Amino acid sequence: MKTLQTATLIAATLTTGLMAGLFAAFTYSVMPGLARSSDRTMVETMQNINKAIVNPFFMLLFMGSLFLLALAAFLSWKGHGRAALPWIIAALALYLIAFFVTGGVNVPLNDKLAQAGDPRHIKDLAAVRSDFENAWVTWNAVRAVLHTAAFGCLAWALVVHGAHRLHDAGKAGPAPYSTSGPAPAGPYHRPWDQQPAARSGAAQPWTPPTGQRRNS
Numbered sequence: 001m002k003t004l005q006t007a008t009l010i011a012a013t014l015t016t017g018l019m020a021g022l023f024a025a026f027t028y029s030v031m032p033g034l035a036r037s038s039d040r041t042m043v044e045t046m047q048n049i050n051k052a053i054v055n056p057f058f059m060l061l062f063m064g065s066l067f068l069l070a071l072a073a074f075l076s077w078k079g080h081g082r083a084a085l086p087w088i089i090a091a092l093a094l095y096l097i098a099f100f101v102t103g104g105v106n107v108p109l110n111d112k113l114a115q116a117g118d119p120r121h122i123k124d125l126a127a128v129r130s131d132f133e134n135a136w137v138t139w140n141a142v143r144a145v146l147h148t149a150a151f152g153c154l155a156w157a158l159v160v161h162g163a164h165r166l167h168d169a170g171k172a173g174p175a176p177y178s179t180s181g182p183a184p185a186g187p188y189h190r191p192w193d194q195q196p197a198a199r200s201g202a203a204q205p206w207t208p209p210t211g212q213r214r215n216s
Contacts, residue, residue: 005075009084009161012068013154015061016095020147027144031137039125042133043113050110062102069095069150076161083164087157091150098146105139 030049034042069092076085109132116128 002079005072005079006161008068008072008075009088009154009158012065012072012088012091013151013158015065015068016091016147016154017151018061019065020144020151023140023144023147027137027141031133031140035133039129040119042129043116043122043125044119046110046132046136047114047119050114066095066099069154072157084157084161087153087160091153091157094146094150094153098143098150101139101143101146106136106143109136109139 034045037045069088073085073088073092076082076088113128113132116122119125122128
């Protein structure tokens with residue numbers, strides 16, 4: 001259970017971090033770059049991005065993160081120790097808010113942009129761009145912040161979880177060695193390893209001191 005709990009928390013942290021990085025990249029690089037482009041370039045590029053991004057890898061990360069977060073919260077609640085649970089729940093709540101921002105704002109804007117049709121045949125590209133760009137950029141920044149905050153909560157949850165496991169390991173102490181195995185090296189020997197004959201009760205032969213001989 002502990003191993004599964006740790007592995008799930010690590011996986012949730014990684015996938016959430018990847019989603020945070022994706023949306024943040026749009027905020028500080030992609031959209032500022034498109035802001036300097038012509039209306040046709042901006043509309044056509046975003047239409048192509050919106051088509052290309054709906055792929056199995058993106059959906060696996062986007063939906064998988066939510067599943068892993070829920071599973072991590074469940075395992076933390078049911079597993080040994082709940083020290084990291086508040087941070088996991090906070091991350092799950094932040095991710096859910098960002099999820100609804102994407103589904104409730106950004107995706108409808110993408111659909112509306114796609115419905116505008118081929119940029120070569122759009123009569124008022126400036127109006128189409130204006131209806132899309134400002135709102136999309138604003139709400140993308142919101143979800144980028146939410147995903148990044150969720151990633152931060154999970155990173156701290158990993159720290160708390162690891163510290164809790166180390167604390168438990170320290171309380172358990174080192175495992176005692178088996179009495180059936182060899183004695184450990186060093187000055188701390190088992191008494192029965194030092195004097196096997198004394199334990200068995202066998203008589204010990206007398207050895208004369210050095211320099212003396214036994215009388216015959």
